[in-house]
Amino acid sequence: MTEDRQTRRLVLRLCVLVVAMFGFGFALVPIYDVMCQAFGINGKTAGAYQGDQVQDAERQVRVQFLATNAADMVWTFGPQADEVTVHPGASTQMIFVAYNPTDKPMTAQAIPSVAPSKAAAYFHKTECFCFTQQVLQPGERIEMPVRFIVDRDLPADVRHLTLAYTLFDITARKPPVAQATP
Amino acid sequence: MSAVIDPHHAGHGLTDHHHGPAKGLMRWVLTTNHKDIGTMYLWFSFAMFLLGGSMAMVIRAELFQPGLQIVQPEFFNQMTTMHGLIMVFGAVMPAFVGLANWMVPMMIGAPDMALPRMNNFSFWLLPASFGLLVSTLFMEGGGPNFGWTFYAPLSTTYAPESVTFFIFAIHLLGISSIMGAINVVATILNLRAPGMTLMKMPLFVWTWLITGFLLIAVMPVLAGCVTMMLMDIHFGTSFFSAAGGGDPVLFQHVFWFFGHPEVYIMILPAFGAVSSIIPAFARKPLFGYTSMVYATASIAFLSFIVWAHHMFTVGIPLTGELFFMYATMLIAVPTGVKVFNWASTMWQGSMTFETPMLFSVAFVILFTIGGFSGLMLAIAPADFQYHDTYFVVAHFHYVLVPGAIFGIFASAYYWLPKWTGHMYDETLGKLHFWMSFVGMNLAFFPMHFVGLAGMPRRIPDYNMMFANFNMVSSIGAFMFGATQLLFLFIVIKCIRGGTPAAAKPWDGAEGLEWTVPSPAPYHTFSTPPDMATLEAHRTDPRHD
Structure with a gap:
């Protein structure tokens, strides 16, 4: 049929x-x-930036740093300074410090976000601890660098921006390997 | 000419046609008859309406006064979540599928649905799905408590253990909806009687055809969305988990890509139904049939490009906010076309106000109020103020209660004589209407004010300054809720007896369904009606 x-x-x-x-x-x-x-939606930043820029000595941008622990994350985690003033195009470094107060080795992953979100595309990280995971032994403290360049093309109305990291405990997902026995 | 695909059943409709339904319980379990399945869908939907409604009663009882008095916040969250899920997926959607099952074949002169066995399966998946969903309330840790929109990570990282059952329930009802939609689309496209061209179809059939396509397009996205949740929870992926490189905001995009067309899935069939009912009681043909069809199609198309208006506050770029704001406002144009067409249909008509008409007129007025508050919410800068307040609750209850649910009530009263062979009790029907109308407005209108004043939604407690309006809301809600038991009584009374209904109990009614006797025989249109019959009964809604 x-x-x-x-x-x-x-x-x-x-x-x-x-x-x-x-x-x-x-x-x-x-x-x-x-x-x-x-x-550049959502403050998401790109991966490692390859490239160099000439610095713009005329202009100054304030970069603020935020460090937040995700729920259930017990490390102490924070930047060495709350804020730096940089020239667009210049390469700048900031150290974040993390400390594992527990008696277990743990793995953590930091997730960056830039606000205002339209500035995210102009914030380049040449080196960042967020590109990898961190394994800390019990009681271990670590200094973690982030090196960044604020693009010269950053829109003129952006005078300060915020780089925020949220630190997640991913021990369950990626158990710390080998060094577990001190 | 049988509609059955299975070759063993070919001709079933012809040979079986003198027999009535099988006897006993197995009739309902095994039936492939579109009327039986339609009836089951409608009863199931009504049962879910009462269940979801009783959850709303718990919510309103808790909100009767500020402070916590009846339930704990954890349970309150489960009530708001389950109320939403049950009303959307258990009450409104199955009611429309039930109406489609009953009416679409009869409106287009088809003997049954195109895929009768699948029809049976898609119904019986629903009790399984909602059994699973409701059972989570009795599990350790309680049922879903993350809101009907189940945003990640609330519904993944922080969800109760029972979330897996919730996910499977959504999968099952999704499969059921998709199969139901495929069935309706196949019936409409392939089983129309000779001479029933697309542009002669009643609008209920048109709106269901478009709804069917919407369902087929977005229910799989919802299935994908809950599958990603399942994988995040149990298989270590991170679609929505920022820790693993995913993004919780992605969840909102995927969900609302489904969610916005979904709200039109819940209203388009109601548009179709009142487009049949208003002309019948205005005793005038529908004004602007063709524009109604195009308006419905435009609404369906636009529904795919406005989803981010639910997410203005998550931080989308300015251009995005502007695009979604204007696209959303654009929907007011085809919707306005519809509202003006209904008004023009009534204009200078010889109107009478039987219960179906009362519900339809209230539908037009109150749905328009819901549309206006929708326009207010569409204004991106203003939405930052309204977001997640009771203003949003007022808005979507105004489009869903007097929109979808009044549309269903109007359809039920309009076609009850055809289904049961008896007239319903008009006095009680009118009482039901007025009690629902007053109760519903008392319940939801004050929510606009408390919302604008800043009362957040989904919170069991509130500031003292909202107390009076909330008490009014609760009284209205109790009134609306109790009145629905009257509807149950009216329907049962109508089934058990009453004035026998003529084949066409409403003077102004048009359409093939009124050419068969009341109650409609178990098998109708086993031989398709011919064009002459069609014309004689003036099914063309555009006739002059």
Whole structure:
């Protein structure tokens, strides 16, 4: 019967649409990342920056630092200074200090975010502890550098920006390896 | 000519056509009859409406006075979450699928749905799904408590253990909705009687066709969304976990990509139903049929590009805020077309106000109020003030209660004579309407004011200054809730007896469903009606 065949074909097409939309849901993940990169949405910063800039001695930008622990994270974690004033184009370093007060080795991951979010695309990190995970032995203290350049093209109305790190405990996800026995 | 795909069942509709339904309980378990399945959907939806409603009663009882008196905040959170989930997925959506099951084949002259067995399966997934969902309330740690929008990480990292059951419940009801939608779309596109062209279809059929496509497009995204949650919780991925390089804001984008079309899924079929009811009681053909079709399609299209208006405050760039703000406001244009068309249909009509018409007129007025508060919320800079306050609660209850639910009530009263063969009790029907109307406005109108004054949603306690309005809201809610038991009584009374209904009990009614006797026989249109019948009964809503 032609009607049955017609229905079967239509249902098949609709099923393909269902599967495609299920896939689209997952495709939103990379699409979202690309969009964030392209438009500097959400304060997301890019990976390691390769490149050099000539510094703009005329202009000064205040960079503030924030360090937050995610829920259940017990390390002490903070920058050595709350704020620095930099010239766009100049490479600057800031040290963050982390300390593991527990009696267990732990792994942590810091996630950066820049506010205002439109400045995120102009904030380049040439070196950052957030590019890797940190493993701290019981009672260990570590100094972690971040080296950054504020882009010369930073919009003129941005006079200060904030670099915020949230430190997550990822011991369960990535158990500290080997050195566990001191 | 059978609609059944399975070759063994080909011709079933013809041979079986003199038989009534099977006897006993197994009739309902095994049925593939669109009317039986429609009935089950409608009863299931009503049961869920009462369950979700009783949760709303718990919420309003707690909010009757400031301070904590009846429930603990943990349980309050579970109530708000489950109320939302049950009303959206358990009450409103199945009610519309039930109406589609009953009415779509009868409106287009088809013998049954295109895929009757799948129809049975998609219904029976629902009790399983909601059984799973409701059972979480009795589990250690309680049920879902993260709001019906289940934002990560509340619903992943900080969720109660029962969240996995919640995820599977969403999967099941998603599969059910998708199968239901495929069925409706296949029925409408393939089983129309000869001569029933697309632009002759009643608007309820049109709105359901578009709703079907919306469901097929977004329910899989919801399934993907909860699957990502499942993977984050149990398989160590980090889609939404910042610790592993994911992003909780991504959750909101994925959710609202589903969520915004979803709100139109809950209203478009109601648009269709009142577009049949208003002409019937105004005794005038629907004004602007073609523009109604295009307006519905435009709303459906626009619903895909406005999702971030739910997220103005998460920190999207200015251009994004502007785009989503203007795109959202654009929806007012096709919606306005519809409202003006309904008003023009009533204009100079010979109107009478039987219960279906009362609900439909209230629908037009109150839905428009909900639309206006929606426009206010669409203004991005103002939204920062309204976000997550009771103003939002007032807004979406104004579009869902007098929108979706009044649309369902209007449809139920309009077609009850066709379903049961009896007229319902008009006096009680009117009482139901007025009690619902007053109760609903008392409950939700003051929420606008407390919301503008800054009362946050989803909190069991509030500042003293909101006390009076909240007490009024609670009294209205209790009134609205209690009145729905009257509706149950009216329906049961109508099923058990009453004035026998004529094949076409409403003078102004049009459409193929009124050409079959009341109650509608178990099998209708086993042979399709011919064009002559169609014309004789003036199904073309645009006739002159």
